[in-house]
Amino acid sequence: MSKAFTKETDTDGDDDGGESTAPALPSGSKNYMTPAGYARLRDELLQLMDEERPKVVEAVHWAAKNGDRSENGDYLYGKKRLREIDRRIRFLTKRLEIAEVTDPSVHHGSDQVFFGATVRYVDETGDERSVTILGIDEADSAQSQVSWISPIARALLKSREGDVVKLVTPGGAHEVELLSVSYPAPGASAAR
Structure with a gap:
């Protein structure tokens, strides 16, 4: 049969058929x-x-x-x-x-970790790192941003400066110490 008489669909060609490569949201979460x-x-x-x-x-x-x-x-x-x-x-x-x-600037000045926080921490080996906890669709690991559902973010959320938290990874459990927590100043988060 000639190609002219076949039906074209949304999945014709080299299309992968998936919606996107972004991770799915955990069931029941926002x-x-x-x-x-x-x-x-x-x-x-x-x-x-x-x-x-x-x-x-x-x-x-x-x-x-x-x-x-x-x-x-x-x-x-x-x-x-x-x-x-x-x-x-x-x-x-x-x-x-x-x-x-969620505007992270509402927590400006707080030492507790919530969504939108930039957290500086040190791991057991003495390596210091800094991450900003953002949404699934906006986090960019190349800019030290992590999704709020990532293991490091889940370990850090709700803790405070000076706390030592347990980070569970496929390689085992590790302890990390929070050195500092910061948020954008009110009005500055829109300029990010």
Whole structure:
């Protein structure tokens, strides 16, 4: 049968079929996010919907007019890109709908660890590290940011400066000592 008479689906081509590579939220938990993280995801969603998707739709429409779609690279690539954009739009929409925006600056001056804290700690070997506890969708390990569901964040949450907490990892249990806890100043979290 000619390819012209087969039905195209959202899973045709090299598409992986998954929503996203972001980790799933633990069952029954909230999708905590800072105001800056929420704004970044919302901006990405609006950019995809208002700018990128219309451009790709226009390119696919133009390519479809050029004849045989089975050998039309512009058409095939455009349809694949359109599926990627639509999948990302669905993912962002779902995550933003369930987002629980939490401003960490309300804890400014506190020595207890809550969501949004930047924590400096030392482990058993004397290595000093600093991490900022953020939401699943906004944490970037390259910038020393960890998700609030990560083992280190779970160990640190609700503890105070000077506390020694047990960090359970696949490599075994370790103790870490909190050296300092800080939060952005009120009004500064939006500039992050």
